[in-house]
Amino acid sequence: MRATRSLEIGTGLFVILGLAALFFLTTQLPGNGLKLGFGKAPGYDVTAEFDNIGALKVGAPVRMAGVRIGDVTGIGFDDQSYRADVHMRIYPQFNQIPEDSYASIDTEGLLGSQFVGISPGGLTTYLKNGSQILQTQSAIVLENLINKFFANFASGSSKGSAAPPASQSKSPQEPHP
Amino acid sequence: MSNAVRHGVILEGLRKTGATGIFFFRLLGACVSALRRPRLIVAQIFNAGGRSLIIIMLSGLFTGMVIGLLGQDVLARFGAETALGTLAALALLKELGPVLTSLLFAGRAGTALTSEIGLMRATDQLTAMEVMAVDPMSYVAAPRFLGGVIAMPLLTAIFEIIGLFGAQLVGVQLLGIDRGVYWSQMQSAVGMRDVTEGIVKSLVFGVVTSLIAVTEGYHAEPTAEGVGLATTRTVVASSVMTLLLDYVLTAFFL
Numbered sequence: 001m002r003a004t005r006s007l008e009i010g011t012g013l014f015v016i017l018g019l020a021a022l023f024f025l026t027t028q029l030p031g032n033g034l035k036l037g038f039g040k041a042p043g044y045d046v047t048a049e050f051d052n053i054g055a056l057k058v059g060a061p062v063r064m065a066g067v068r069i070g071d072v073t074g075i076g077f078d079d080q081s082y083r084a085d086v087h088m089r090i091y092p093q094f095n096q097i098p099e100d101s102y103a104s105i106d107t108e109g110l111l112g113s114q115f116v117g118i119s120p121g122g123l124t125t126y127l128k129n130g131s132q133i134l135q136t137q138s139a140i141v142l143e144n145l146i147n148k149f150f151a152n153f154a155s156g157s158s159k160g161s162a163a164p165p166a167s168q169s170k171s172p173q174e175p176h177p
Numbered sequence: 178m179s180n181a182v183r184h185g186v187i188l189e190g191l192r193k194t195g196a197t198g199i200f201f202f203r204l205l206g207a208c209v210s211a212l213r214r215p216r217l218i219v220a221q222i223f224n225a226g227g228r229s230l231i232i233i234m235l236s237g238l239f240t241g242m243v244i245g246l247l248g249q250d251v252l253a254r255f256g257a258e259t260a261l262g263t264l265a266a267l268a269l270l271k272e273l274g275p276v277l278t279s280l281l282f283a284g285r286a287g288t289a290l291t292s293e294i295g296l297m298r299a300t301d302q303l304t305a306m307e308v309m310a311v312d313p314m315s316y317v318a319a320p321r322f323l324g325g326v327i328a329m330p331l332l333t334a335i336f337e338i339i340g341l342f343g344a345q346l347v348g349v350q351l352l353g354i355d356r357g358v359y360w361s362q363m364q365s366a367v368g369m370r371d372v373t374e375g376i377v378k379s380l381v382f383g384v385v386t387s388l389i390a391v392t393e394g395y396h397a398e399p400t401a402e403g404v405g406l407a408t409t410r411t412v413v414a415s416s417v418m419t420l421l422l423d424y425v426l427t428a429f430f431l
Binding site: 015029108115 | 219222223230258260266270331334338355358360361362365367369375
């Protein structure tokens with residue numbers, strides 16, 4: 001009797017482990033699958049609106065001077081301003097980020113993934129839960145840069161490189177100056 | 178062995194294939210009546226799955242770790258280390274998970290099945306059951322087959338999860354890729370289709386490996402040598418069939 005009992009417990013353990021693994025695979029891995037949050041990390045939430053977020057993904061790091069200070073927790077679309085709405089969670093120890101800080105979407109290396117980089121502003125009032133970063137810079141889309149470069153190159157050969165780029169209308173995602 | 182000598186290799190191969198096919202349908206028939214004895218199936222799930230758990234988890238861990246190491250090295254040459262999550266997930270889910278689990282399963286559980294059933298045949302236990310009007314197909318063969326078929330996808334899923342965490346261990350904890358990036362890159366690149374492909378593969382491999390193991394055991398020559406040979410054939414045939422079917426299934430899913 002004891003032998004069957006431990007055998008059944010062993011089988012149950014194996015089956016539950018296997019089903020849990022299957023459940024994890026089907027729900028957590030695919031991007032379109034059902035997501036279960038594993039509780040929220042501590043910290044405070046900040047939002048920022050960008051003209052173009054490029055290939056930024058949920059879970060990407062938020063960095064300041066290269067140091068990770070938070071995660072991107074959500075990406076939405078604002079249908080009033082037609083801009084991307086990025087939600088970030090900043091770790092609680094980084095609670096002295098000036099309110100007029102500047103958020104940009106940067107790339108790790110040439111082909112790497114994208115992250116939100118924050119450059120500090122000068123105010124002594126700090127970002128807190130629910131505040132919005134107003135100054136943002138879009139992702140630099142490599143294809144647009146190349147397009148622009150070639151358009152410049154083509155027009156530059158006849159008019160000189162100082163002429164305004166003819167591709168201005170072709171690259172609406174050009175970063176703000 | 179006298180059969181093999183007389184008919185030649187090709188005829189013998191044909192006969193083997195046919196015999197396995199016929200046995201498969203007999204086995205399916207026996208599975209229906211075997212379902213009325215769930216306790217036997219549970220015991221076989223434990224034999225095939227529970228006992229293979231440690232070897233599967235260890236192999237999964239090291240497979241994942243080596244993907245982390247190799248992937249980091251290769252991807253860093255293109256400055257794309259952050260794609261490690263994608264690489265590890267696709268490699269494990271689509272190919273390595275099902276194939277390696279099936280190979281290990283053939284070595285760990287398939288051999289045990291073949292030698293067990295073969296020894297039952299050699300010691301006339303199967304004949305004794307027939308004499309007692311107990312059908313050895315539904316009492317011995319079918320529960321073992323079903324146990325293997327049920328255990329295989331579960332083992333594969335465990336292998337894949339452990340592998341993903343193994344790749345994370347090396348890529349994130351040792352080599353410094355960002356943890357959030359590792360998982361978010363993976364989630365954005367992996368579709369439900371990739372997960373399904375792995376599960377379908379593992380089911381097919383489970384059926385094939387268990388079928389080969391049970392068939393070889395059931396038809397083993399009732400001698401010590403015959404059981405040994407049947408066990409060897411199980412490993413060889415299931416490994417070859419796994420790799421062959423893997424190619425076919427991958428091409429099918431593309």
